[in-house]
Amino acid sequence: MEVYDLLFFVEVLIGGLLSGVMYSLVAIGFVLIYKTSGVLNFAQGAMLLFAALTFVSLVERGLAVPLAIGLTLLIMVALGFAIERSVLRPLVNRSPMTLFMATLGLSYIIEGAAQLVWGTQVHGLDLGISDVPFEIAGIFISTFDLAAAGIAAAMVAGLSAFFYWTRIGLAFRAVADDQFAALAVGLRLSRIWGSVWTAAGFVALVAGLLWGARLGVQFSLSLVVLKALPVLVLGGFDSILGAIVGGLIVGAGEKLAEVYLGPFVGGGIEGWFAYVLALGFLLLRPAGLFGTKLVERV
């Protein structure tokens, strides 16, 4: 009995960690944009929905999968630069709160447009990854979650390589480090912001496909943004490592709480548990685990 309980605990823990990776996937999109432009992009969830919905609708209209991915990416590039031009540039130098509220408006536009164009019905999405759990030493692990974790790891590795070994990646880091200095050495801020939003669009596509395969491609997909926010709070808004660790903590905490704490309070606590966890944590460390501490000047 004792062994079984321990096995069960490990199984829940692993399941939680793996679903946490899915949260991290969404959170990374936020971090990219926050780091370089200081905007907390609430529209990341809407972008995720938009990307997944566009991809699925293109495939359903008979496009080959690689072609559909290419076309969706092109659309995300266009979207990224359009947002830079029409929302970010006019709001340059305005307070972070104003920018946040603007992305709230943006999320309404993207959600509305995505569903106006592609319809509101639920689309199934099959990525060809089976969701049959397999067993290791008596512990069942979902193949799909494992594959998702693999894809996430590959994406993070790819992003890091991009940041460290390409010119545009260097420019990203320069802007994240000091906007004015970057401008002074002649970096084109508008092009960099456009690219960053494109990169976030790419992350949104990957996350959207994985989440879409899990939940079906539908409106509620844009609500995963609400799962990503506590992850960001835990990890700090400007750290990719933080997004990953935060995602793992939230995923594991949520699953463990649901299994071991849920029965005592009537269940359904996964809707807010992550927030309370993040809130409690914030009181101890206001800048998150890996966030930059703010130095205030008058």
Add this chain to the structure above:
Amino acid sequence: MAAQTISLPDSRFPLRTLLWPALALAAAYILVPAFATTYLLEAILLPFLALSLAAVGLNLLTGYCGQLSLGSAAFMAVGAYAAYNLNLRISGLPLPLSLVLAGVTTAAVGTVFGLPSLRLRGFYLAVSTLAAQFFVQWVLTKFGWFSNNNPSGVISAPRLIVAGFSFDSATGRYLFSLTTVTLLTLFVWRLVEGSAGRNMIAVRDNETAARVIGVPVLRTKLLAFAVSSFIIGVAGALWAFTYLRTVEPAGFNLDRSFQILFIIIIGGLATVRGAFIGAAFIVVFPLVLARTGAFLFGGVFDSGVLDMSQRIILGVLIILFLILEPKGLSELINRLATRSNRQRA
């Protein structure tokens, strides 16, 4: 919020500033009950009043004190359910008193969720108010006690009787709501015109600087949270008792919180008047859009399309207002008025 110039309260007797609100109030008390149809009262004026009050509350916190909250709907729910339970469980409690106590309950809950604001700033705080949003909705659905053991957490409004007079008719509910909103708005107006309001603006514009010059930051923030939650709680009770009559926790979802935030963005941050203008816009806009859409596109413009185009237009408006007119419709009206005055002169 970017640094804004503070318009100091008018030292002369504010006759001019009082003129329009007084006229509007007179019309609301005399003309509306005399001429308004039941449809106008129930579909437009009652939601308008409740949302205006909620927006006045949120504006105090977000517009004046600069603390972004995404949990307004949760506080409305607390107010509604508190008023319901007070009314149900304490027999003989006068209705106005149960509204006040509901407000006090909400203020207590709001202050608890506002406590993190003492350490957190900006986005971190906004996220923490989301905790209130999800937690409150869960509590109200999960624990039957709050809804008198209704399986889906639905509550129905009690009869509205004050001092022996019944306010259950459409006109009665309107007058009840109008009076509540008027009194609380007056209270908030006095508050923001006074030193508390200036402290809030100081905290919003630069917290560290405010602390340096001796503004009691801690007390100011908690006061903003408490008063704001009080007002939003009463607004929630009005929403449940005078407008919908039957509400469930799901009616106070995140979309409602955003709606109230949009009201103050469109109406004008840090103006009392903006809350009313914004609420009027948010209530009337979907109706106008539905009519125009049906007129222009006929059957193609079904409820799905309507819903989506409403989202898109609202989003576009939010961004346009933030870019072009950060002080909202309220400032736009001001500017038009000055221009027409100048032309007359």
